[in-house]
Amino acid sequence: MxxxxxxxxxxxxxxxxxxxxxxxxxxxxxxxxxxxxxxxxxxxxxxxxxxxxxxxxxxxxxxxxVSGLDQAPPPALPVHLVLALPRPRMLARTLEHVTALGVKSLTLLNTRRVEKSYWQSPELSEDKIRRHLLLGLEQARDTRLPTVTLAKGFRPFVEDRLPALLEGRQGLLAHPGMPDACPRGVEAPTLLVVGPEGGFIPWEVERLLEAGCRGIHLGPRILRVETAVTALLARLF
Amino acid sequence: MxxxxxxxxxxxxxxxxxxxxxxxxxxxxxxxxxxxxxxxxxxxxxxxxxxxxxxxxxxxxxxxxVSGLDQAPPPALPVHLVLALPRPRMLARTLEHVTALGVKSLTLLNTRRVEKSYWQSPELSEDKIRRHLLLGLEQARDTRLPTVTLAKGFRPFVEDRLPALLEGRQGLLAHPGMPDACPRGVEAPTLLVVGPEGGFIPWEVERLLEAGCRGIHLGPRILRVETAVTALLARLF
Missing domain, CATH: 2.40.240.20 (Hypothetical PUA domain-like; domain 1)
Known part of the structure; x- marks a missing residue:
């Protein structure tokens, strides 16, 4: 703290x-x-x-x-992170990492390889999520809480919500085997999509690319979700 | 796996x-x-x-x-990582993260703000360390184990071992408040030094800078060691 x-x-x-x-x-x-x-x-x-x-x-x-507080919090990352719902313990740590790194908007997404039981986890309660966000803010000396949205259906998310999220943002889909390496030093508003352990299924990749996302990769190594998310944010911004 | x-x-x-x-x-x-x-x-x-x-x-x-194995493992990062010994649970996770990211040589260093008890942790046994390195390799589909060295004295490390490590490598000291931002896309062999929770003390920073390390920072946010190490490696290489 x-x-x-x-x-x-x-x-x-x-x-x-x-x-x-x-x-x-x-x-x-x-x-x-x-x-x-x-x-x-x-x-x-x-x-x-x-x-x-x-x-x-x-x-x-x-x-x-508290009369002497006069500093603005550190700048936010220009990113909306869309993350396939990780397993509960990984979710807890990932919420802290991404909050500490400066993510301010996060969508937790259902995909084919997200285990259904994860959506029943007590870690998804508003209280538990808020606790991990606070730990991230306290770690990084930040004051602005991220907004976390749950998207329990992949297709409704891609069809109904993704188009609006991509207005004014470049969409990047991080997925092994995509043609381009993850760009560096990005300043443009970005929507970053990261899959679950085991990855997106091909049909999901196609839908995200069709919606306007550009496929990027982090190299031949397969990383755990929490490592991959931190590495992507640190390389991108 | x-x-x-x-x-x-x-x-x-x-x-x-x-x-x-x-x-x-x-x-x-x-x-x-x-x-x-x-x-x-x-x-x-x-x-x-x-x-x-x-x-x-x-x-x-x-x-x-096993007669059909014919692929080289993924490339290693051109880095020797010098990390102030983290607390045991953080050490375990950090060993997995850095191994998965491709670090092949790691020194765990004593500094003023490393709690003495950490050096007595069973997590430092050769067996336990090897287990975490194997998990990192299995995660990333790599086969080459990193070498882990323990440096239980800060001064002997800086005086006796650091000069040889800096031959043919640029030294980077990651520490909040240093003048330069962490560089991106480095290809040169690098020695990266990362402090403990709470940071290096000023005397330690001076010794490392005197030895030829260049001070770099990751911005105003204070990150946990495991987040910072992943972020530094992803941004540098």
Whole structure:
């Protein structure tokens, strides 16, 4: 936790914030070993960040002075990431990685090789997803939460939602064996599509290419989804 | 496991290999649901890979025809990675990530902010390290094991071993706040140094810069070690 992220509910007024949840209180005590008078890095969810003083601390709450927050959060990546739903533990870690890297919009997509049981996982609850996004923001010192959308049907996604997502964005389909190497240093708004373990089936690849995506690859190595997503984002942007 | 990796001990002769360990046998049965006559992707540790037939299968062993292996493994990254020893669970995952990405030489380094207890972790045993390297190779369809060296003293490493490692290699020190952005598309042999959670201390940064490393950064976001290492390798090479 490189940033204490404060939600709107934590704010008492423009100057004071009260943190009351056990997770952040435990972290303040055990990792920061924070004491009254210490200055810590704070951020307002969706807003500014900066340094703020710990004004009081008890087992039940920590009170911070948030009047001095004056820095904008780090820039976002110009990407909408469309990711075949990974298995639950991989999903948890991938949400943290991509949030830390600066992804702000993410669609989790059903594909033929996504196991149906993954859609029943408790990791997909709004609360659990939010928890992993917060961990990513706290890691990277960012304040703006990504938007996560679930797309439980491949065909409806490609037919009804993809065309609008591709307006004003280049579409890139990362898939082994595609003709072009992953480009570097892209600045244009991009939609990046990444398949499941085992890959997209040929019919899915055809639909995505027909919709206007360009096929790209990362070389001959087959990477786990979490490694591949981080590698793609780092090479692209 | 996108590749059944065969060790020299598995080879009976130039044509036959016998797999007897429970891990690979279980994977063959449960994930591949392999049957006699199936053709699978096989690789010889340190050697060629290709397709080979499963000639017999029992609870105790699987016998493969390895006479048809004729492909070179994918190219290695031109990098020697020097990584401050991560905490044990992060080490395990990072070994798999970097092996899958094609790192072939890795030094695990002690620094001021590496917790002493990490050096006592069972994850550092030769067996455990080898297991994670094998998982990385099997994931990426590679056959050449990385060499992992432990450097338990920062000063002896910098004074006695770093100069030789920097002969014929450019040294890059990845550290927040360094002046240059991480370069892209590097082909020159490179030594990449990555610090621990919490970073190098200023004295360590000075020693590494003095030794000839160039400081580079990945932007304002603070990334976990496993995310940062994957991002650096993907952007550099």
């Amino acid at each position: 490189n940033l204490i992220l404060l939600s709107p509910d934590d704010l008492e007024n423009a100057r004071l914030a009260r943190v009351r949840d056990p997770r952040r209180l435990a972290h303040l005590a055990e990792v920061h070993r924070a004491r009254v008078g210490d200055t810590l890095t704070l951020g307002l969810e969706g807003g500014l960040l900066g340094r703020g003083e710990l004004l009081s601390l008890s087992d039940e709450e920590a009170v911070f002075d | 996108n590749l059944i990796l065969l060790s020299p001990d598995d080879l009976e002769n130039a044509r036959l290999a016998r797999v007897r360990d429970p891990r690979r046998l279980a994977h063959l049965a449960e994930v591949h649901r392999a049957r006699v006559g199936d053709t699978l992707t096989l690789g010889l540790e340190g050697g060629l890979l290709g397709r080979g037939e499963l000639l017999s299968l029992s609870d105790e062993e699987a016998v493969f025809d």
